[in-house]
Amino acid sequence: MRELAxxxxxxxxxxxxxxxxxxxxxxxxxxxxxxxxxxxxxxxxGDYTGVRLRLSSNSEQ
Numbered sequence: 001m002r003e004l005a006x007x008x009x010x011x012x013x014x015x016x017x018x019x020x021x022x023x024x025x026x027x028x029x030x031x032x033x034x035x036x037x038x039x040x041x042x043x044x045x046g047d048y049t050g051v052r053l054r055l056s057s058n059s060e061q
Contacts, residue, residue: 008035 001019005012008031018024018032033043 004032004035007038008032 001015002012005015008015008028010028010031014024014028015032018028024032036043
């Protein structure tokens with residue numbers, strides 16, 4: 001959680017509260033999604049909420 005908070009530019013307590021309660025501002029959620037995206041992880045919301053690892057073009061060959 002500390003690494004996520006650092007990468008997202010938000011407080012550790014904010015990440016902890018979000019993981020504990022599921023409640024966060026849209027701005028916080030966007031920062032968390034961007035932090036994960038910087039490591040190639042995409043937050044999805046298709047048929048169900050989840051995550052997936054984005055493969056680079058080199059990995060897809």
